[in-house]
Amino acid sequence: MLEKQATAFCAQKGMKPYRKNRKHGNYRKVYDMFLLAGELDWLEIRLHTLASYVDYFVIAESPKTFTGLDKPLHLRENWNRFTKFHTQIIYRIVPDPGASVGPRVWDHEDYMRNALFDQVFPALMGTEEAPRIGDALVVSDIDEVPRPDTMLTLRNCDFPRRLTLRSHFYYYSFQWKHVGDQWAHPQATTFHGLRDTIKPVNLRNGDGGHGLLPIWPLQREWEKAELADAGWHCSSCFATIKQMVSKMESFSHQSLNTAENRDPKNITERVRNGLDLFGRVGENYIRTDNNNDIPKYILDNREEFGYMLNRDGRNAGFLDANEFVELER
Template sequence: MYDQVDCFIILEANLTFQNTPKPLFVQESWSRFEKYHSKMIHHTLSVEGAKFNNTWDREKFSRNAMYDQVVPYLEGPQTPAMGDVILVSDVDEIPRPSTLTSLRNCKFPKKLSLHCDMYYYSFQWRNRGDWAFPQATYYDGNNTVLPGDLRLTADSHLYRAAWHCSYCFSTIGEFVKKLNSFSHTEFNRDHIKDTQRILQHVRYGIDLYDRQKKQYDRIEDNSDVPEFLKENKAKYLFVFDRDPENANFVDL
């Protein structure tokens, strides 16, 4: 997305949604991204004075902080102008280049859902049914739609606009880290975090939580993959092929 996005606002917190300490991974790895620094706006979440009743309150607060703790304070060439496109996405929701071109050049509704082809574990297993995220809006001064509201209320739709590769992790440890961290506390269970169980579910495209309505179809030699991954396939084998006995997890 680098060539088509002017600024990436990256929000990072030192607490998970389950309120446990976590490292500031981007901050600690900042030098790795040196060639992208000119477009990266890194912000550490401030929760001073905030109170949360549950993980979902914390998640919405965090989404909104991408805007209200950053955008009003931008200066110089980063200062937002009326009509500037704003994308709100999790890091595993990747808008297609053609979508970015369309948003930059066309008028679009203020609350636009960019529907994803949804993949689990790798681009080898595609969910039956899409994912109605991420979202796009535009800067409208004090009337700009906040990210947390946009996430819940987008009412116009652009289909096949993005990719979503959920749980597309290189290590078993990252699975466990997510389960210990994200808003779905009901899934943070020891049996779900069992290494062999995760491995078999990933290799055979079985829903991690055994939800009967979640079905994944195997896609052979999937070519509908972000170009960056194709260009670096040897490094990212785990997003292409989960068939080996270790499912291409680098920690097994």
């Protein structure tokens, strides 16, 4: 974007244009950083949606789930599916740390999320992929997809070190929208060297970082800002019941991993009717038929991603529902 264009574009966002790195013509790289558990459809959607707007996708994957279960290395096994994006993908396989990181499931999730920086960026220094001071880093889950316009904003505009990208929040598909505030993720920050860049976990949680005591807690709050309508979050938007169950068995919220919640009949009924997957009180969703405010790649490939658009029907759009019906018989 030319400087005059950037000035006008950023003014619409209430921001000033990015001008800090004149040595490189004000060009700011954008790194899109996320973990992969096995959501290959979401990976396809994300890559196609954002490839023209970011420089690199930083993807970390482990042969273990957060709960210690063995899992395939999905990206390595499906590498050829994403040939078009190989030059933009920075892929790291992160070995399971075992009990060394702590006893909690959350300790393992935090370790993996920080690995997006700690086990990637030191190895990039001195290469073409290396970040410069001021480059933009986006930290998210794979199903938290920033809008392309948001990535243009991060590339061209000045923003504080802790920017929350508020996202429209859906469950099961873009047919069911969560009632309440916009989702408070992803987060964006800027690169300030290997030591002083805010680590992914601190960035996502809104804590940690470096500063001068005793004013640091206040300074950290001053560094925070939000950008509304900045993306989409579609939670538990899976094609199969097996994926739903796998998520419950693997994620950090193990109190929700119950036999009742894993029951295929319950999953199908809740998804079809827009009821909370875990039976939580106060978690409500409104039906949004013919929703076109979704990633364009999904709209352009309705047949492939029909389950993300409509959960009506006996099987709630699950491709493997009949397998479970046969088992019940």
